[in-house]
Amino acid sequence: MSRTGNWLAAPVVLALIATCLVPMGVLFAYSFFQVDFVAINTDPTLKNYAKIIGSETYRSLIGRAFLSGAVVVAITAVIGYPVAWFVARRGGEWKSALLTLLLVPLYTGDMVRIFAWRVILGAEGVINRFAQWAGLITEPIQVLLFSPIASHLVLAYNFLPFMVMGLWLGYEALDDALVEAARDLGAPPVAVFRRVVLPMTLPGLIAGGMMVFVMVVGDYMTPQLLGGASGVTVISAINDLFGTAFDWPLGSAIACTLLALLGLFLAVAAYALSRMNLGRSLISGEA
C-alpha cells in the first residue's frame, strides 16, 4: 500500500473513529459513573456492574434476550433449509430473482410488517375469524397476539431472509456428488442430512445464525408491539433507563455488558467457523 493510499484512506478512518468508536468510548466511560440526585458523579466505580450481576431482573432480561435469539435462530434454520435448498438447487435461471424476492419484505419497514401481523393474529384477525367461521373454535384464541408466540413468530419472519442467505451460500458450496455418495452408501434421508448436508452447510448456518441472533437480541420494537406482557426486553430496559429514569450510567453498563456478551458469542462462533475446512474457505476465499 502506497503512502498516497494511506492519506486517501485517512478521512474514512477518522469518520469511523468519530462516529463509531468515540460514542462507544463515551458509553463505556459512563458505565463507571454514578447518578447523584440529578447530577452525574464522575468518580469511577464498579457499582453499576455489581448492580447488574446482583439483580435478578437484569440477569433474567439478558438471559431472555439470548434465549429469544436462540429460539428465533432455530425457527429460521428449520424454515430456511428447505427454502435455501430450493433456491440453490431448483432456482435455475430464476435464482437471482428468487433471492431478490426474499428481500422484498425488508423494504417495507418494521412498523408496516408488525401491524400487518397484528391484522393476521388479532382476536378479530384473519386466523381467528377463519377458524371461527370453519367451526374449529368458538372463542378467538387470545394468545396469538400480545404473547411470546406472536413476537417470536414475527421476529422469525423478519430475519428469515438473513438465515436463508447464509444457508444458500452453504448449499452453493455443497457438491451434489457428496449427497449421492451418502445415498449410495445406504444412508436414509435423515442420515444424509445429519452426516453430510448439515456438516457441509454448517458455515452457512453459523453465518446466518450469527446475523439473526444479533438482530433478535437488539430488536425491541417487535416484542414491545406484539409481545404484550412479555414485551419488556433488555433493550427496552436500557431505553427506559436513558429516557425516563435518567440513569445513564446504569443504562451504559447494561449496554456494555450486552455488547461484551455478544462479542464473546461472535468470537466463539468465528473460532468454530475457522476450525472447519469450509469455514476457512468461506472466510479466506480459498478453494
Next chain:
Amino acid sequence: MNDGPGRAPLLRARALHKTYGTTHAVQGVDFRLMPESYVTLLGPSGCGKTSILRMIGGFEDVSSGMLELEGQPLNKVPAARRPINTVFQSYALFPHLSVAENVAFGLAYRDLGREAQRARVEQALAVVRMQDFAARRPRQLSGGQQQRVALARAIVNEPRLLLLDEPLSALDRRMRKDMQIELKDLQRRLGVTFLHVTHDQEEAFALSDWIVVMNRGQVEQQGAPQDIYRRPRSAYVADFIGGSNVIPGRITARQGEEARIETALGPVVAAAEESLRAGDAAALCVRPEQFGQAAGSAFEAVVTHVVFAGSGWHVELRAGQQELAAQFTEPPETGAALRLGFDPARVWIARAGEAVA
C-alpha cells in the same frame, strides 16, 4: 462368452430409456451383466453411458424400460437400498471425515458391532494399500490415493455390483496404467461384477471381459474385446475402437464369411459383417499398421504428413480423395508417392455409418 447355459445374469437392462425434457439420452438399450465379470460401457461424451450408470445406481429415474438385479425389478428401489456401490468420477470423498470414517460411512447401516466395523475398514484399506493413511483427511491425499479410498469405501460394503464412473480420468497417464492393473486385479480377487464407464478404448480393452459400445443413446455393438476389435460391426465402431481407416464402398458380392467391396482403393475381397448383402453400402476397415509397401501392391498414395510416434512413424497419406493413416517403421519422404497394399485376409468389411463426431 460367459453366457453359457445355467448362468443367470446379475443385472439385465431391457429397452432402457432416459429422457431429459426433449433430450433422449438413452434410447432403448439392452444388455446383461454376468456375475463376476468386468464390463465396460464405452463411448464418446454424450453417448448416454453415464445416464445408464446413474439409473443403475439409483440417482436417476428410469424413463421407460426395465432394470433387473438377479431377476428382481430394480426400477423402484431407492439408491440407499440397492446392493450396488459407486466410485464417482470426482471420488466424492467426504471432506469433513477422515479416510477411515469415509470408509466406515456405509457400515453404519448394517448390523455390525464396533469391532467388526473396524476390522472391515482396516481390511478394505489394506486391500487398496491405504492402511497407513487411515487418519488423514481426503484433501491431504494425492489423486491416486483419493481414488483408492473411494474404492475402499465402495467395496467395504460388499456390493453385488460396483459402478465406476470414469474413475481414472482425473489421473495422469502413468498412474492410469497402474490403476488399470490394480482395478482388474481387484475385480478378480473380489469376484464382484464391475461396470466401468469410460471414453478411452485402450482402458476398455485393458480391463474388460465384455464391452458395450454406445453411440447416441444406443448400443452400437457389444461383445468380448477381441471380437469387437477384429470384427467391428459398423464404421463407427471400427473408427472409435481401433482408429481404423474407414474406406467407404459398396458390396458387389457375398459368399459365406466373405464379401467383395468396391472402394476408391479398388475391389477387395475380405471377411465381412454378417448382415451385409450385395448392393449394401459398407466400409472397408484397415488399421494403420496393416498398410505395407509390398510388391504387387494395389494402389498409389502420396505422403502428406510424417510424425514420429515413438515406436514408429505415423504417416498420413492421400489416395485420390481418400485420406489414410498408416504406421511405418521407417519414415518416408513427405510428398513421395508410394505403392501401398495390405493383406486382404487381415482386413474387415463393416456396415457403413456415420463416423465418430
